[in-house]
Amino acid sequence: MSQEVQATAASTRPRRAKGEVQVWLTAVGLSTGLIMIIGLLGLILWNGITVFWPKPVVEFALREADGKTTAVAGEVVKTRLRPADDGSAGKEEIQIFTGNKDAYGLAFRFIDGEAVTGRTEPRDLILAERMEYGDSLFYPIGLDLADGSRVEVADEKFDETFSQLVREAGERRREILHIEKKQIGRLNERIRSEEMAIRRLERSGGGDPAPHQAAIEAAQKEYEALAAEARRLRAEQESNILRYRLASGEERTQKLGDFVHYYRPNDLSWFGRLGVFSYHFFEFITGEPREANTEGGIFPAIFGTFVMTILMAVMVSPLGVIAAIYLREYAAQGLMVRIVRICVNNLAGVPSIVFGVFGLGFFVYGVGSFIDGGTKTPMPAVAWWLSGLAFIVNAVAAIVLAMNYGGSNPNLPKPNAVIRFLKPFTAVCAVLFGIATLVFNPYFDGFYSESLPTPTFGTGGILWASLTLALMTLPVVIVATEEALAAVPRGVREAALACGASKWQMIQRVVLPSALPGVMTGVILAMARGAGEVAPLMITGVVKLAPSLPIDLSAPFIHAERKFMHLGFHIYDLGFQSPDSEGAKPMVFATTLFLILLVVVMNLTAIRIRTQLKKKYQASAF
Amino acid sequence: MTPASPAADELNPAFIEVEHFSFWYGEKQVLFDIDMDIPEREISAFIGPSGCGKTTLLRNLNRMNDLVDGIRHEGDILIDSQSLYDRRVEVISLRKRVGMVFQKYNPFPKSIYENVAFSLRVAGRNKKSELDEVVERGLRGAALWDEVKDKLHESAYGLSGGQQQRLCIARAIANRPQILLMDEPCAALDPVATLKIEDLMLELKKEFTIVIVTHNLQQATRVADRTAFFYLGKLIEYDFSTKLFSNPSKRETEDYISGKFG
Numbered sequence: 001m002s003q004e005v006q007a008t009a010a011s012t013r014p015r016r017a018k019g020e021v022q023v024w025l026t027a028v029g030l031s032t033g034l035i036m037i038i039g040l041l042g043l044i045l046w047n048g049i050t051v052f053w054p055k056p057v058v059e060f061a062l063r064e065a066d067g068k069t070t071a072v073a074g075e076v077v078k079t080r081l082r083p084a085d086d087g088s089a090g091k092e093e094i095q096i097f098t099g100n101k102d103a104y105g106l107a108f109r110f111i112d113g114e115a116v117t118g119r120t121e122p123r124d125l126i127l128a129e130r131m132e133y134g135d136s137l138f139y140p141i142g143l144d145l146a147d148g149s150r151v152e153v154a155d156e157k158f159d160e161t162f163s164q165l166v167r168e169a170g171e172r173r174r175e176i177l178h179i180e181k182k183q184i185g186r187l188n189e190r191i192r193s194e195e196m197a198i199r200r201l202e203r204s205g206g207g208d209p210a211p212h213q214a215a216i217e218a219a220q221k222e223y224e225a226l227a228a229e230a231r232r233l234r235a236e237q238e239s240n241i242l243r244y245r246l247a248s249g250e251e252r253t254q255k256l257g258d259f260v261h262y263y264r265p266n267d268l269s270w271f272g273r274l275g276v277f278s279y280h281f282f283e284f285i286t287g288e289p290r291e292a293n294t295e296g297g298i299f300p301a302i303f304g305t306f307v308m309t310i311l312m313a314v315m316v317s318p319l320g321v322i323a324a325i326y327l328r329e330y331a332a333q334g335l336m337v338r339i340v341r342i343c344v345n346n347l348a349g350v351p352s353i354v355f356g357v358f359g360l361g362f363f364v365y366g367v368g369s370f371i372d373g374g375t376k377t378p379m380p381a382v383a384w385w386l387s388g389l390a391f392i393v394n395a396v397a398a399i400v401l402a403m404n405y406g407g408s409n410p411n412l413p414k415p416n417a418v419i420r421f422l423k424p425f426t427a428v429c430a431v432l433f434g435i436a437t438l439v440f441n442p443y444f445d446g447f448y449s450e451s452l453p454t455p456t457f458g459t460g461g462i463l464w465a466s467l468t469l470a471l472m473t474l475p476v477v478i479v480a481t482e483e484a485l486a487a488v489p490r491g492v493r494e495a496a497l498a499c500g501a502s503k504w505q506m507i508q509r510v511v512l513p514s515a516l517p518g519v520m521t522g523v524i525l526a527m528a529r530g531a532g533e534v535a536p537l538m539i540t541g542v543v544k545l546a547p548s549l550p551i552d553l554s555a556p557f558i559h560a561e562r563k564f565m566h567l568g569f570h571i572y573d574l575g576f577q578s579p580d581s582e583g584a585k586p587m588v589f590a591t592t593l594f595l596i597l598l599v600v601v602m603n604l605t606a607i608r609i610r611t612q613l614k615k616k617y618q619a620s621a622f
Numbered sequence: 623m624t625p626a627s628p629a630a631d632e633l634n635p636a637f638i639e640v641e642h643f644s645f646w647y648g649e650k651q652v653l654f655d656i657d658m659d660i661p662e663r664e665i666s667a668f669i670g671p672s673g674c675g676k677t678t679l680l681r682n683l684n685r686m687n688d689l690v691d692g693i694r695h696e697g698d699i700l701i702d703s704q705s706l707y708d709r710r711v712e713v714i715s716l717r718k719r720v721g722m723v724f725q726k727y728n729p730f731p732k733s734i735y736e737n738v739a740f741s742l743r744v745a746g747r748n749k750k751s752e753l754d755e756v757v758e759r760g761l762r763g764a765a766l767w768d769e770v771k772d773k774l775h776e777s778a779y780g781l782s783g784g785q786q787q788r789l790c791i792a793r794a795i796a797n798r799p800q801i802l803l804m805d806e807p808c809a810a811l812d813p814v815a816t817l818k819i820e821d822l823m824l825e826l827k828k829e830f831t832i833v834i835v836t837h838n839l840q841q842a843t844r845v846a847d848r849t850a851f852f853y854l855g856k857l858i859e860y861d862f863s864t865k866l867f868s869n870p871s872k873r874e875t876e877d878y879i880s881g882k883f884g
Binding site: 489499 | 689721732743777790
């Protein structure tokens with residue numbers, strides 16, 4: 001066989017199967033993204049969950065420079081090599097969580113790895129959560145009870161008595177909270193509203209304030225009684241005392257009312273650990289924050305985020321859908337609509353802080369203070385009446401023109417040039433005069449003028465924050481809805497018209513149901529974006545610590561003007577504003593985990609609704 | 623299946639009168655001076671090559687073309703001696719008198735029941751007993767009742783293609799129109815489903831005046847009493863189907879039905 005023949009055979013048969021490099025390249029893109037997302041979520045999940053898991057506490061025996069031996073106990077946080085000054089690897093050092101901030105000044109410390117002469121995990125060591133100064137690690141010595149008797153740790157009654165007293169202290173604490181927050185809060189509300197009534201009477205110049213004053217006095221009497229009860233309970237909180245010894249040997253005492261919860265971290269079975277884990281977990285999601293948010297739970301933040309996101313979705317959906325219907329179904333598709341569409345799309349790219357500033361200026365200072373105290377620049381009465389008249393005339397003219405010329409009904413006569421001009425002109429005039437009549441009304445003094453200068457709506461609140469976010473996410477909903485509307489097949493539209501439906505009936509009964517899953521997609525995206533947003537909220541109503549929830553059991557139940565807490569802001573506050581950043585780190589991870597969980601849960605719910613809608617309204621394949 | 627063969631002297635009075643009707647999409651004229659009388663309670667088939675204007679004419683009979691921008695017409699169309707373009711005629715009430723079935727079956731994203739009840743619902747008639755009656759009558763009229771009576775409240779998309787098209791017919795006839803327009807109703811269906819629809823049409827013509835656009839010449843011979851042949855926007859010939867297919871009077875018709883072009 002000659003070489004030539006061989007060469008021909010080789011050229012007709014490819015040496016190996018050829019793949020396309022691009023496939024590999026695109027796969028790399030996807031996997032990089034996936035790895036980063038999984039890595040991020042995994043990190044947050046692991047660090048967020050392990051916060052609640054009880055870790056063993058180690059007691060270290062340390063040899064000091066002068067030859068003495070001291071002891072320190074704590075949870076090992078991490079071990080690292082401290083680089084020495086000359087750049088060599090340096091010495092090992094161990095970071096431990098010692099707790100007892102009141103005794104040591106700091107809750108964390110580094111110990112020199114070389115100085116450690118012994119490690120033990122003593123079973124009788126107690127880790128106690130306290131109302132102040134964080135956790136404490138100690139060996140109990142004995143209890144000094146209110147009746148003067150003493151229970152030492154060697155006594156077999158000790159454990160029982162201690163746990164019962166801590167439980168009783170917890171119950172009393174809840175009782176105090178109930179009295180001070182709920183009952184006294186309600187009284188304050190009553191006194192305030194009576195005071196407002198007196199102020200209103202003073203302002204209007206007539207009426208007898210005596211019954212109101214009597215009501216205030218009665219309320220104050222009730223207040224005295226409640227306050228006395230609270231004082232009594234507080235005194236009881238301080239009556240029992242625990243004596244304990246720190247690992248360093250120092251002996252201290254503490255009132256039992258300070259203890260929230262305790263356990264022996266080195267004396268737990270696996271199920272015991274699970275119990276402590278679920279206690280921590282439950283306390284975290286249902287509890288209120290303590291000690292500048294670094295301890296306790298995050299329930300107000302979870303609730304605030306949830307309420308704000310729902311409010312936002314409720315406001316953005318109808319607005320976005322209506323706008324998209326007009327843009328896609330009614331507006332004549334021309335240059336103007338194209339410009340509007342481009343503007344809407346660009347709105348989605350505006351930084352969120354800009355929306356925040358707008359929300360502060362427009363909603364809080366503009367609309368809010370208008371609701372509170374009416375306008376600052378009222379029109380002269382004559383001008384106001386004229387403006388109102390102009391509004392009515394223009395509105396009537398706009399409606400009459402719209403109903404008699406052109407538009408979607410082909411039977412109407414085609415408008416001539418004058419009417420083509422008058423139609424939008426009267427509509428715009430009606431809107432302008434309407435706004436002017438509303439905003440410069442000299443007869444309107446606001447709904448909360450009696451409590452001024454304390455603002456009610458004229459300051460940040462959950463309503464304004466939700467509205468700001470609704471504005472921010474509006475483009476997302478509009479774009480998604482428009483696409484969903486455009487995807488409704490022409491055949492179905494024509495069939496509806498052929499059945500004698502008007503255009504609005506067609507949109508309402510056939511087009512919108514078909515487009516609903518697409519609308520839901522938009523709302524899901526909007527919620528995902530809105531729930532995690534922090535910057536605009538910081539200036540429109542989020543606070544570090546809100547005294548009460550935006551929805552509660554006191555009338556009118558939904559308090560749209562209240563400030564609220566938000567998980568995203570909570571993360572920022574814990575991680576970057578807290579005095580003890582090392583101590584706040586686990587809380588940051590746990591809070592992040594719950595923010596992500598909340599967004600995921602809300603999105604899954606929305607996706608579930610969308611799936612059901614799709615099943616119900618799925619457009620036919622053909 | 624018996625071919626429709628009315629006797630030549632048995633002329634029904636004209637129900638739809640198309641009078642010198644011309645039609646433009648923008649600058650493009652698509653119908654040229656169409657003049658034809660379509661009699662009551664018969665099936666008239668429009669045939670012709672694609673783009674000959676037959677669908678345009680059909681869609682003018684219920685003013686479906688109003689949806690398109692830049693249309694213009696000359697001449698007139700009268701239904702029951704009343705002009706479609708009369709100012710006093712509301713398009714919506716016209717469409718209640720003229721039902722339409724489309725080439726692609728297009729049930730609404732609703733239950734079978736709501737699909738058929740749709741034309742009553744949009745007319746503001748929501749009485750349960752009336753709707754029940756109309757839905758049953760419509761579905762029986764479309765020979766679908768026995769197949770769907772146990773799942774009236776299930777989604778219409780669960781039906782087969784042929785059933786969906788019959789559902790669309792039921793929807794179109796539910797509100798008792800006088801005229802039923804069918805735009806290639808069997809184009810998306812298999813032969814068995816097509817046969818069912820054709821049987822149905824022969825049944826429906828006892829009550830309705832039916833105008834059908836079809837590309838299927840055999841279908842025209844099978845169901846249509848009369849057939850109109852359109853070519854390049856002009857009406858070439860309109861006659862009894864038996865005559866048009868066996869003995870056409872125009873060259874173009876003969877060329878088309880014998881398959882020389884088309």
